[in-house]
Amino acid sequence: MSAHSKHVNADGSHGPLPPLHLPRRTRMLLWAALLVLVGAVAADVLAGPGVTLTPMLAVTPMVSAPATRNPRVPLATGAVAAVMAVLIAYFVDVALPISVHVASLLSIVAASLASAATVALMASRERELFHVRNVAEAAQRALLRPPPERIGQLRIAVRYTAAAAESRIGGDLYEVTETAYGVRILLGDVQGHGLAAVETAADVLGAFRAGSRIVADLAQLAERMDRIQASHAMQERFVTALLLEVPPTGPAKFVNCGHPPPLLRRAGRVVELKPPAAAPPLGLRHLAGGRYQAGLFEPRRGDLLLLHTDGVSEARDRADRFYPLAERLAALRASAPEDLLDLLLADVGRWAEHGLTDDAALLALRWDR
Template identity: 50%
Template structure:
């Protein structure tokens, strides 16, 4: 494919600032469930109802002794202190109504309420501290995700693009799947892959491979040579970690201004070509995954196809095709996609994101999809 000047590229979606994400995460961590917020009012209501329902000789104010502790699960230390004072005053009034104001067991109740308030204030302070720490961790994870898996621009070169990533672990922002789109002087270059393994080591490999791709994509004219560079990079990483089984399955694509797409498949699932009502796997020449290139046999040549207006090229990881329902059946990817009325990249990605999770319930593997369609 001839070298050409890069076409206009839409800016990547603007993300909230770090401070905004931290404040949002803190507010979410501090927000107690609705039933927790209702509990103090419910306890107070029950106490007052009993006060009216039982004979006047009995003071029901004993029930609200735990009120400051209950409030601590939803409010802060200042609110707990205010509720403690209110509770003691209420107990005094209820005891006065029953004529037991200074009886010994009521005096001990006032003291117990004050101690509960002190412990509740400490509990509220500790809860808020842990919530801020949790918010900080979530913000760092969110920032890491956006630094590693940057949002895909809606338009890049001659393509419209959309991507979606869902980690299998809900508390993890980044897993073992990866994607990237770069606009270069050689055309729009795309990478989607899946790292062997899980956990922090897989996240480290994802960051390493994406970083290597971002650098080499702008300097390497030939797409197959770009794949070989990534293969050597993964092998070096495997040697440094003494992990002989480290590899990355990946698909690399390059789209030029003439509408042709070059594809290099390194042990990954074949891309899908979508037209309204039809889905066709692209028959790519298979080569070993990145990191296992020394096992290659034969010429390493790209597969070339023409991407026409109205068509969409879909790249995905096995978190989509191998998602299972409760009966153990795989997600029928081709059948579901063939039912779509259109092939707009954003619509395809949104549909798969919702439909796979609805079909499988809890994801057993990371899910990554990337859809590309010509702008013409």
């Protein structure tokens, strides 16, 4: 960001924060509090000189505080409340002792100062959290580099969605790279979440990027990545992964390391590409045994292959039913990978009314020729 585009926030720091958004329930509660205050002032005026409700005006700056990041706002509303208290004392509550009016004014001043301090503190904490999230997002963008939209015969699109709206970092990973053996693709899901999962994702991506250019056999590449993952200190953190190789000619190969199978959509029908044999996730082969084997399929023009993590296939609706990914994929009319992924994510969002419980990564390929 250039120096000319910066501005100073209410808390004295530089750089814009996202717009403040209050949940609907919070807005309703604040409006209810405001109506109570208006009713109290009206009741005070109608009650005459023997009764006062002006101490309730001390709540005014507290009502305005949640709706702003500027500490001047509760100070200003407190000043308005103080003026109203003076006017009511002078014109309405003339029969009450001066000590009652002084107590009301002092209450308004104290509440205004406390509300302003709270707003300033919350704005500062929000800015710190905003910067931390931006750093995390930048780190993840550095790890998950966007693939090219087209490589030879392939048209490619990727989408990544965090389980929580406030989360910008997770353990799903993907990579697309051109090698002497063809286009090689990785889609994986690290066990767990947070920074530890991202560290593991970085290790897996590094192993794939280094090995995909020098290891000719795709199954041997998976074995190499498994050994690297198992050699790390955090051996209990495993990674489900799908490796795909699309050569310039001939059948495509895939190795499934304990990952949800990819879905092939061809002529309106969707089928799962199942591996020749079950294989464990990366980092667990030394415990579970078995070996990685490559499956084959012959792509045709117009085929669309969807790679996904279980954040999509395990999304649940209100009745606790899993999202029928294969059925919905067959029903979507979009042919362009990027359009199809947008429609698919929107459909998953409607299915999982309470949001995703896990991060979701989607990678779609279409053979154009």
